[in-house]
Amino acid sequence: MLSSYLGYYSLILGFILSVWLLFDSFISLSKKNKNLKKNTILVLFLQLFTVVLSFLSLVYSFINSDFSNETVYNNSHTTKPLFYKISGTWGNHEGSLLLWLLVLTLFIFLFIFKSKNQPTKYKLLTLFFQQIIIIGFFLFLLLTSNPFNFLFPIPNEGLGLNPILQDPALAIHPPILYLGYVGSSIIFSASLAALVQKNINADWAQHIKKWIFTAWIFLTLGIMLGSIWAYYELGWGGFWFWDPVENVSLMPWLCLTALLHTIVVLEKRLILQSWTLILSIATFTLSMSGTFLVRSGILNSVHTFANDPSRGVFILIFLFVLIVLSLIIFFFYHPKESSEKKIFWFSKETTILINNWFMMYFLSVVLIGTTYPIFLEVITNEKISVGPPFYHKLLIPFLIPFLIFMAIGPKLKWIKQAFKKIKIQQFILFILSFLISYLIVEKTSVEHLFTTILIGAAFYLFFITIGEFFKKNINFSQNISHFGFSLFVLSVLFNSLFSSEFSANMKIGEELKFDNNLIKFNNIETFDEKNYKSIIANFDIISVKDTTTFNPEIRIYNQPNILTSEADIKSSFFSDKFLVINLLKGDKLFNVRYQNKSFMIWIWISVLLLVFGGLASFVKRYNR
Amino acid sequence: MKKKIIYLIIFLLLIFVFSVFFKGLYKPNLYSPSQTSNKSLIEFSGKELFTNIEINSSQLISNNKFTIVNIWASWCVPCRSEHKILMDLSKNLNLNLIGINYKDNSESAKKFIHELGNPFSKILVDNSGITSIELGAYGIPETLLVNDNAKIIKKYIGPLTDKNVKEIEKITNQ
Numbered sequence: 001m002l003s004s005y006l007g008y009y010s011l012i013l014g015f016i017l018s019v020w021l022l023f024d025s026f027i028s029l030s031k032k033n034k035n036l037k038k039n040t041i042l043v044l045f046l047q048l049f050t051v052v053l054s055f056l057s058l059v060y061s062f063i064n065s066d067f068s069n070e071t072v073y074n075n076s077h078t079t080k081p082l083f084y085k086i087s088g089t090w091g092n093h094e095g096s097l098l099l100w101l102l103v104l105t106l107f108i109f110l111f112i113f114k115s116k117n118q119p120t121k122y123k124l125l126t127l128f129f130q131q132i133i134i135i136g137f138f139l140f141l142l143l144t145s146n147p148f149n150f151l152f153p154i155p156n157e158g159l160g161l162n163p164i165l166q167d168p169a170l171a172i173h174p175p176i177l178y179l180g181y182v183g184s185s186i187i188f189s190a191s192l193a194a195l196v197q198k199n200i201n202a203d204w205a206q207h208i209k210k211w212i213f214t215a216w217i218f219l220t221l222g223i224m225l226g227s228i229w230a231y232y233e234l235g236w237g238g239f240w241f242w243d244p245v246e247n248v249s250l251m252p253w254l255c256l257t258a259l260l261h262t263i264v265v266l267e268k269r270l271i272l273q274s275w276t277l278i279l280s281i282a283t284f285t286l287s288m289s290g291t292f293l294v295r296s297g298i299l300n301s302v303h304t305f306a307n308d309p310s311r312g313v314f315i316l317i318f319l320f321v322l323i324v325l326s327l328i329i330f331f332f333y334h335p336k337e338s339s340e341k342k343i344f345w346f347s348k349e350t351t352i353l354i355n356n357w358f359m360m361y362f363l364s365v366v367l368i369g370t371t372y373p374i375f376l377e378v379i380t381n382e383k384i385s386v387g388p389p390f391y392h393k394l395l396i397p398f399l400i401p402f403l404i405f406m407a408i409g410p411k412l413k414w415i416k417q418a419f420k421k422i423k424i425q426q427f428i429l430f431i432l433s434f435l436i437s438y439l440i441v442e443k444t445s446v447e448h449l450f451t452t453i454l455i456g457a458a459f460y461l462f463f464i465t466i467g468e469f470f471k472k473n474i475n476f477s478q479n480i481s482h483f484g485f486s487l488f489v490l491s492v493l494f495n496s497l498f499s500s501e502f503s504a505n506m507k508i509g510e511e512l513k514f515d516n517n518l519i520k521f522n523n524i525e526t527f528d529e530k531n532y533k534s535i536i537a538n539f540d541i542i543s544v545k546d547t548t549t550f551n552p553e554i555r556i557y558n559q560p561n562i563l564t565s566e567a568d569i570k571s572s573f574f575s576d577k578f579l580v581i582n583l584l585k586g587d588k589l590f591n592v593r594y595q596n597k598s599f600m601i602w603i604w605i606s607v608l609l610l611v612f613g614g615l616a617s618f619v620k621r622y623n624r
Numbered sequence: 625m626k627k628k629i630i631y632l633i634i635f636l637l638l639i640f641v642f643s644v645f646f647k648g649l650y651k652p653n654l655y656s657p658s659q660t661s662n663k664s665l666i667e668f669s670g671k672e673l674f675t676n677i678e679i680n681s682s683q684l685i686s687n688n689k690f691t692i693v694n695i696w697a698s699w700c701v702p703c704r705s706e707h708k709i710l711m712d713l714s715k716n717l718n719l720n721l722i723g724i725n726y727k728d729n730s731e732s733a734k735k736f737i738h739e740l741g742n743p744f745s746k747i748l749v750d751n752s753g754i755t756s757i758e759l760g761a762y763g764i765p766e767t768l769l770v771n772d773n774a775k776i777i778k779k780y781i782g783p784l785t786d787k788n789v790k791e792i793e794k795i796t797n798q
Contacts, residue, residue, distance in 0.1 A: 298648045312649040320642050331631065378648045563757070583754070 004069045007057030008148040014050035014105075015138040017043055022131040025124045033120055041112065044127070047134075048109045051102050055089075058098060058147050062089045067158050070149035071095060077160035079531040079558075087171030088161045093295065093311075094147035096174060100291075101137050103182040104130070111186050111211070118207060125193030126186075132325070133185055136318045144311045163532070163557040163564050169229040177222025177249065181287050183215040184252060187259075188284035191277050192326060195333045200277065205267035206621070208280075212263055213618040215283075216256050217611055223249050224607045231600075232569065239603060242388050244299040247370045248290030251363055255283040258359035260614075261352045268414055269349055273335045275356070281326045288319045298374060344416045351409030358402045365394045396454065403457040403489065406482055407464040410475065429467070433459035444497050455493055461486035477620060481613025484606045491602035498575075498598035506592045518542040519594065532557040537581055541594065550579040576600035665693070665774045668755045670748035673725055673733060681722070684746060685774050688720035690796045693768040694744070695756050697728040698736035703765045706783035707740045713789060714743035718796040723747040726756050726764050769795065 021043055028037065058071070062085050067073045075092040076085055089095045108130040112123055141147070190208055194200050226249070231239040240246060259279040266276045293299050296312025343349050369386040376382055434456035441452045465483035468474050502514045506521045513519075522538040532555045539550040553566040567580035578595040669680040685691045694710060696703040714721050723744035725733050730749065737747070750756050759768065760779075769778040769792055777795060780788050 292645070296649055298645065309649045313646070316642070316645055316649065320638065323638065327634065374648045375644055378644050 001066065001068050003057040003060045003064075003066065004148040004150065007054040007061070008146070010050040010053045010057070011138070011142060011148075014047055014054065014101075015135070015142060017047040017050065018131055018135050018138055021047065022128065022135060025128040025131065029121060029124050029128070035120060036112065036123060040127075044109055044112060048105045051098075051105045055098050055102050058095055059086060059089050062086060065158065067156070068151055068154045069147075070151050071147045073151055073155055073158045075161050076158040077531065078157060080161060080166070081530065083168075083171065084161060084166045087165075090174045091161055091165045091170075094141070094145045096178075097137065097141050097145055098147050099174065099178055100182050101134065101141060103178045104134050104137060104185055107183050107186040108134070108189070111190070115207060119197065119199065122190075122193050122197045122199060125196055126189045129189035129192045130185065133189070133322070136321075140311075140314050140318065144314055160531075160557070163555065163562050164233055167229055167233045169225050169232065173222060173225040173229060176218055176225060180215045180217070180219025180222055180256075181249065181252060181290075183211075183218060184256060184284045184287050186211050187215060187280045188326070191280035192329055195277055195329055195335075198333065198335065200266070200273045200335055202267050202270060205263050205276075209263050209267065210618065210621055212256065212260055213614055213621070216253075216260055217614045217618065219249070219253050219256060220607065220611050220614065223253060224604065224611075228604060232567070233564075239600075242369070242386075242391050244370050245294050247366050248293055251290065251366055251370075252283050252286040254359050254363040254366070255279055255286055258356045258363075259283060261355050265349045265352050271343065271349065272353075277330065277334070279356075281330065285319075285323055285326070288315075288322060292316055292319050293370070293374075299370075346412070346417050348409065348412045348414050348417070351405055351412060354405050355402075355409065358398060358405075361398060362395060365391065397450075399489065400454055400457045403461045403486070406485070407461040410468075410478060410482065411464075426464075429463050430460055433457075433463060441497075446497065451493075451497070455490070458486050458489040458493065462490060477613045477615075477617035479613075480616065481610050484609030484611075484613060487602060487609065488606035491599040491606055494599045495597060495603065499596060501593065501595045503591070503593045506590055507588055516544060519592070521590070521592070529555075535583075537590065539579060539592070541577070541579075548577060550577075552579050552581045554581060554583055571601055573601075574598065665768065665770050665776055666758055667774075668748070668758065670724075670750060670755060673723075673730060673737075673747040673749050679746060679748065681748075682774070684720070684722055685770055686772055688718075689772055690719050690777075691770045691772075692719060692721045692792070693724060693759070693770060694721060695724045695726050695750075695759070695761050695764045695766045697726045697764055698732040699728065700726075700764050702783040704736075704740070706765050707743070709784045709786070709789055710743040711741050713784075713792065716793065716796060719792075720745050724756060724759075725749050726761075727751060727753045 021040070024037075024040055024043070028040070058069075060066075061069045061072050062076055063082065065072065065076055065078045065085070067076075071092060071094045072088075075095075076088045080088070090099045108127060111126060111130075115123060187208065190211065194204050194208075223246075226246070227239045230241065259276065262272055262276045262279060265272050292312070292315040296309070296315060298312060343353070369390055373384050373386060376384060434452065437456035437459055438448075438452045441448055441455060444451075461482065465479055465486060468479045469483075500515070502517075502519070504512055504514075504519075506512065506519075508521055508523060511518060511520050518541070520540040520542065522540060524535055524537045527534045527536065535554040535556070536551050537553070539552070541548045541550065548570060550568040550570070552568040555564045555566060556562075557564065563583065565580050565582055567578055569579075570577040576595075576597040578597055580593050582591040582593075665681070665685065667680065667682050669678060671678055692710075692713065696706075710721065713719060721744045723746070725747055727750070733747075733749075748755070756764070756766075765783050767780040767784055767788075768776055769780075770776055778791070
């Protein structure tokens, strides 16, 4: 009760402080102060403090199961373990928006704190733009999605958190993802500030790069955690489903990755200024659009919390205000590209530009796939859903040149690369990659030519990046990320090539044969847990080599009343064995699905390598 | 001149996107991952609430031109508000209503029907909730419109609205 009051009033106080900061930074712009006023920094700190306080109050209400709070009532239950009571805070619309706000205020505070050497005007402008975003979210929270609404009479018990959200990976997925997703707001604000200040130069590039890397690292990690959750918890045996919500996190990632490469060109060559700015603005705009698509209920998926059109209208209007604002600023202030600096076609910057074209192509495919159904439905009233085949057909062929450019690009010099004779070992490597690929693909029953070329291209990048590790003076962080990416593509491809599946309906005690294996359904046991009833089955899979025991589980949660299947997964170095059961009729007949997924852990490892590369680059820059 | 045209195009594009999204927000938009229009209703059976006699769905459905299968419970608040609409629908002569009483206490279910009237020709008890899950229910209330060949024509998640009723009347009166 008390904590709800505390949370609510500190939100209002935070809002007032934001308005003050907005005006203060605007007024200070016209004055010629050397440094930021002490007051400004103090108020900025207070603003962060109020949001943190408000967030902690909500966490406190969740921990204590304070059902006088509507958000807690709707999303928690007394029997839930403490860990999920806390993670329930951001497992809902209101709480996750409060987390949004927390990240927004945290980033601007850190930004001002960390950029002491930047021009004061630039800092003030960044503060000004960021405050516009913050005020928008304060209003959104207070007007349409207050997390501190009271309920009277106070219910005895809450409605509970959706059991599929009760998973450790998912508990930390939103905060990590938001650090990247919402963290891109600071890139947006800083870019607009730099645009108005007209100081888009190498220094600025060096300074903003740290923030780009920060956002990118967290976004990549966040997406990976979501994907791990889908794999372990949803029990479908896949890790990416091209669900609108997954796409919505992928789009800013693609944009941010393009930006990550372009900013280097800007830093080294002082070209592509406008393009860099467009990417910076687009990244956050895509994050905002994603929030709109997910939170308005215009699309539907597991992540949709809100189905109230008034919320949608608010974000929609706010989103377009931001877009129009940034467009106007861009039109008035956009820098003139220095025309003397031409880009030579055979140079590092050309390959980075090519990387950008590919990224933009991938981005448009995902964007169209995600929004096309909405447009079609509104205009023609026809409902369609765009599935994986669409994305696979349009994306996979373009991976081939993408991978090859990725192998060649980093080896080229800036400005102009002289043509040397193609080194013989490179050529051998190229042939070798395709040869290995052919030998692998030959054993499978898929379309040979296309798959051979695709895997060959991935192997080529794989070998080239491995070779680079043994050379002196290499860009270690970049190389490890590219190596991680080649490993990622390879593991995903092998995963889809070599995985096998078996599915049947079985009774207890039954035995079935499939592909030289024998599956035995031994028995089931039921247990009563704190907030669910659990049915644990016992299976043996007997192959020529060995016997593996599986204990898949079905959980019948009491609050809310939902059945979930917990797969039993045996991970090993080269493959995951995956067994999941579903209840069919009574307690007798079960649907059993057994999958052998190849190279599953390598997908996660490769993404971690990708992140590690980003981290290495960040640390290197930070220490400079 | 050229620049102005570009600005104009961007501006118009923005307005277009805005209006599409705006309109899209107000579209009824309920998640139906499977296309239900060509699917058949699975056969299900259960005890009738009042008579306690075991009945099978196939005989009920084939005898009528159209059948509505409504999944409800006395503890479900939206079901209570939806009940008026079901009462109105039960006056439609082309339509037979079957209720599925989802995870309910039979006494309170009977009380609910006595209080608000009985729109259903039969009410099947689904204590375990398995029948409802097999019917593909996401939550209650949920309503399926089925023809005499057991084809699912429409599926409504959440309480029926007046708009849904008009749609049902239109289909059944053809």
